[in-house]
Amino acid sequence: MNNKQKVGHVIVVAIIILMGVLFFIQRYSAASSKQFSIQSDVDFYLLGYHSVEGYNFKDSSFEKVSDEKIEIVKGQINQVVKRAEISNRYLLFSEEGPPLGVVGRIISVDFETGKIHYNKTSDYAFSTAGVNPDYYFTSEANTDDSFIAVFDTNLKEVDKYIFKNSVFATDFSNDGDNIYFLGVDVKSNDNYPTYLHHFSLKNKKLQFENKEILYDDPNLTYFFDDSIVKGKQLYSVSGGYRINSTKEKVLWGKVFHYDMESGLKEFFDLDEIGPVNIIELGENLLAIEHESNDSGKIAFSLFDVTSHKSTFINLSQFGFSAETDYIKDIKLLEDNILLVLAGNKLIAYDINENTIILEKIVDEDMFHIWLK
Numbered sequence: 001m002n003n004k005q006k007v008g009h010v011i012v013v014a015i016i017i018l019m020g021v022l023f024f025i026q027r028y029s030a031a032s033s034k035q036f037s038i039q040s041d042v043d044f045y046l047l048g049y050h051s052v053e054g055y056n057f058k059d060s061s062f063e064k065v066s067d068e069k070i071e072i073v074k075g076q077i078n079q080v081v082k083r084a085e086i087s088n089r090y091l092l093f094s095e096e097g098p099p100l101g102v103v104g105r106i107i108s109v110d111f112e113t114g115k116i117h118y119n120k121t122s123d124y125a126f127s128t129a130g131v132n133p134d135y136y137f138t139s140e141a142n143t144d145d146s147f148i149a150v151f152d153t154n155l156k157e158v159d160k161y162i163f164k165n166s167v168f169a170t171d172f173s174n175d176g177d178n179i180y181f182l183g184v185d186v187k188s189n190d191n192y193p194t195y196l197h198h199f200s201l202k203n204k205k206l207q208f209e210n211k212e213i214l215y216d217d218p219n220l221t222y223f224f225d226d227s228i229v230k231g232k233q234l235y236s237v238s239g240g241y242r243i244n245s246t247k248e249k250v251l252w253g254k255v256f257h258y259d260m261e262s263g264l265k266e267f268f269d270l271d272e273i274g275p276v277n278i279i280e281l282g283e284n285l286l287a288i289e290h291e292s293n294d295s296g297k298i299a300f301s302l303f304d305v306t307s308h309k310s311t312f313i314n315l316s317q318f319g320f321s322a323e324t325d326y327i328k329d330i331k332l333l334e335d336n337i338l339l340v341l342a343g344n345k346l347i348a349y350d351i352n353e354n355t356i357i358l359e360k361i362v363d364e365d366m367f368h369i370w371l372k
Contacts, residue, residue, distance in 0.1 A: 032119075033117050034070060034116040035114050036070050036114045037068055038112070039065050042054035043056045043057050043372060047072065047109065047369075048072070048362075049367070050069060050363075050365065051363065051366075052066075053067050057334075062346065062348075070116075072109070073107070074100065075100040076098075077093065077096075077367055079328055086134065090110055091370060093125075094129065095107060096124065103120055103121065104126065105124060106118070108154075117154070119155035121157065123147065123149040124138055126140040128170060128172065129171055131172075132174035132179070134152065134153075135150050136153075141183075145163070146165075146169070148172075148206060150201065159205055159206045161199070167183040168183060168184045170182045170183070171226055173229045173234075175229040175231065177201055178199070178209075179200065180229045181196075182197070182227050183211075191244050193213050194214045194215070196212050196234070214236070219244055222241045222256075223242070224236045224237070225238075225277070228278055228286070234260060235257055235278070235286065235305060236255070236256045237253075237254070237256070237277075239252070239273065240273070251274070252273055253269070253272050255270060255275070255303055255308075255310070271312035272290050272312055274290045274294030275291075275301065276288075281330065284304055284306045285302060287301070288310075289327050292326065295322075297314050297316040298314075298316050298327065299315055300330065313349065315340070318356050324343065326342065328341040328342060329368050329369045336350055337357075338351060341366060341367075341369055345361060
């Protein structure tokens with residue numbers, strides 16, 4: 001091979017390498033960032049795996065303003081893991097499963113610019129998550145190890161705490177600089193009581209503060225699920241208890257209140273068993289989802305943290321099936337109007353009239369309501 005042939009061969013190889021690099025960059029950029037159109041005249045958006053739809057609630061009807069096809073989720077979303085809404089601008093959540101494999105992704109949707117960003121990381125929220133005004137918290141709990149990771153709205157991981165002993169945790173709740181969650185120690189020699197874990201986040205550093213047994217009873221072990229903390233007032237849902245001597249399990253439906261300043265602990269009755277998830281609807285109103293396997297219904301309760309009164313709302317009476325449907329999201333659109341995304345339907349529910357005033361069939365993969 002003469003020098004001219006060698007030079008030509010080198011040039012061809014260089015061009016092939018350059019084309020490969022450009023192709024990789026193009027694919028990486030497409031995978032790490034996407035864009036959808038922002039609408040200025042919508043009341044809310046519906047997000048699906050493959051679309052973003054904008055709606056107005058006008059004259060007691062759903063008026064579709066926009067419908068943009070865009071792949072947001074490639075794998076799958078665990079609906080029981082909290083999705084984080086930050087600064088009335090960002091939605092952050094995790095996806096998992098095929099084709100992602102064991103490494104999931106964290107997704108950020110910016111409702112100001114329309115940009116969608118991705119971060120492929122093993123520290124995605126596999127089992128629980130949480131949010132404060134600036135950060136998204138993710139966690140994985142299994143029999144081997146547990147962690148809490150902290151991400152900002154740019155999906156940069158700013159800190160990570162690894163537990164010495166594994167903990168099965170609920171979603172996190174924020175109160176100022178304090179982070180709280182309920183957890184059960186994986187390796188325990190007693191009756192697996194629920195502990196209240198307290199962390200602080202200052203200067204982007206996550207610090208363990210303390211943990212305490214949430215409700216101590218020598219004869220009974222109480223089951224607690226989701227919780228929130230507002231102004232040193234903790235509210236959690238309890239699905240029952242176990243009699244320690246006989247291991248018998250008793251189901252019930254209650255809201256547990258813990259005043260962390262005075263030490264007062266008390267239970268309030270709900271009208272149905274199996275409370276599991278809490279959705280904050282406003283300053284004083286909570287929506288509490290009931291586990292369909294326990295209650296046999298697609299249902300939720302509204303609980304007022306001021307009056308401690310609850311209202312049970314059974315969607316099964318309106319044609320929803322406990323076998324095939326589940327609640328994906330609930331939002332308070334107006335003072336007395338709830339938006340509920342369940343199964344393949346979006347409904348408007350009048351709290352005062354205790355009835356559905358509007359419903360719409362939507363794509364099965366719709367998973368989140370974003371109020372503008």
